[in-house]
Amino acid sequence: MELKNGNYVLSKAKENKYAVGAFNFSNFEQLKAILEASNEMGADVIVQTSQSAIKYMGLDVIYPMVYALAKDLDIAVCLNLDHGKSFEIVKSCVDAGYTNVMIDASDLNFDENVALTKKCVEYAHSHNVTVEAELGSLKGIEDEICAKESLFTKPEDAKRFVELTGVDSLAISIGTSHGAYKFEGESHLDIERLKQIQKLVNIQLVLHGASAVSNELKQAFKQSGGEIGNANGVSSQNITQSIENGICKVNVDTDLRIAFTTGIRNALKDATVFDPRKYLTSGMEEIKNEIKRRIKILNCNKNKENQKTGLV
Ligand code: G3H
Ligand code: 13P
Ligand code: ZN
Secondary structure: OOOOOHHHHHHHHHHHOOOEEEEEOOOHHHHHHHHHHHHHHOOOEEEEEOHHHHHHHOHHHHHHHHHHHHOOOOOOEEEEEEEEOOHHHHHHHHHHOOOEEEEOOOOOOHHHHHHHHHHHHHHHHOOOOEEEEEEOEOEEEEOOEEEOOOEOOOHHHHHHHHHHHOOOEEEEOOOOEOOOEOOOOOOOOOHHHHHHHHHHOOOEEEEOOOOOOOHHHHHHHHHOOOOOOOOEOOOHHHHHHHHHOOEEEEEEOHHHHHHHHHHHHHHHOOOOOOOHHHHHHHHHHHHHHHHHHHHHHHOOOHHHHHHHOOOO
């Protein structure tokens, strides 16, 4: 099966009130684990690469690798550019076979963000590729950009932005941030703001910085010999509330990095091991377990169950 665009996977999710996981990868093993786990769960999936992941792997390598691993699966797979910062990278990814692209011009002013997003939408749509944009800033590290404090998305701005750009999905800022250290105390999102945005903007909404950094994950990481301090992520209750109020794409990278590293560390405790396939397989197993846990929270596997019973 060909890769599907964002609209294909997200419109079903929005209509049926579940979310599709958008998982970052930087190598073959992470990608393979994400696809296998999603396929075993019967859940459509978005796999995505940041600009730095593209730099690491090489753009020419990515689409053929994703296509080869995805073509015989029973689920829809979408390949997304995550946090593209320029028209040039968006165009390169569209030309290379990506089926969704994110233009993140959230660090520009409103009018500049609109202009750049619109240019990307025009190019991508002429190639049947859908586009995600971002309005508002997430605190923490966004690829190579560090926003000092969070700038939550204003509902009225979101409405105007969507009308002016014709974008397909919108990443909003309601209290999450990238990385493992999101909250000092309890996980807290501005669900009221999300409700207002959802009321005014009838497109697919995206939650970035959605890793859970769960106790289970932290415990396993520590037991493997890792140090993670007071890391804290988004609670599953907050994720569920977000989905109930319009989020249909949930971005996760950090959790998978932690899981992968845990698996590798555990395998390397055996000092006689030096076959990369052995320790990387152990990393992949941990990623698969984490993806399966996440898919249940997103309610995404219902998609397949419903299809079987004719509900979708
Ligand atoms: O949104 C940020 C992602 O976690 C990507 O991070 O630039 O280190 O690949 P990266
Ligand atoms: P996390 O750092 O919470 O995994 O967020 C990833 C993300 O938003 C990628 O775009
Ligand atoms: Zn992000």
